Amino acid sequence: MNDGLKVGLHYQHRFTVPANKTVPSLYPESAEFVEMPEVFATGFLVGLLEWACILALKPHLDWPAEQSVGTHIDVSHHAATPPGLEVTVDVELIGVEGRKLAFSVEAHDGIDLISIGRHERFIINREKFDAGVASKTSK
Template sequence: MSTPHFDDLIGTTATLTRTVTPEQSAKAWGNGLDVLATPVLLWLSEIAAMKVIEDRMQDPAMSVGLAHDSAHLAPTPTGETVTVTATLTAVDKRRLTFVVEARDDQATVLRGTHTRAVVDRDAFTQKLADRT
């Protein structure tokens, strides 16, 4: 697999905006609260990071999440809008680091980093098949 180059994308930002649905609430995850669930917020930060590099990804390359180091700082009630931003800040061969932040209408609700790796889709799919 020829690994795409990302060095020139350092500093590039992608943003996504979502209205929090009942299915995305902590209540749906067994917490009982009608606020955006932390796992969903982390997932949204991954999607924002993927958007930064999506134009560079060509088969068989794909990116996978490696790590999160983020703090969920404030609750976002169901029905409110959250805006998630990811900025590519570092490239180490196939390891990409993003600063992520999310805001709702009142506050910053998430701040941290997310790390992704660029891998070969076919090799990854084969490893998965070997495990099942």
């Protein structure tokens, strides 16, 4: 982690919603999901918000040895977004406590504000993290 990782860091990410990021695609093994409207799924929205934060952080980490994992998400999902619309995600680093990071996040689909909230991430050493996961898997 370098010294450039400071409160106030802004990043913007754009993503055009494809058909495979809609509610029916979230859990295709669920008949209930498959029958739902073809709009941007909240689960994929959360992933998009995380992706924007990862991209904001990447230039400030010793990537790929240092990465970050999501630890908390508190966001709304206000409006339905059909496939083909471009979603713009704006993130701002609002807190740094050692390796714990807090972001304000916001997403807009060009017509509506679709999400606003807060996301927390934690910077990890990938090798140590993988060792911990392997240890848990072997139990």
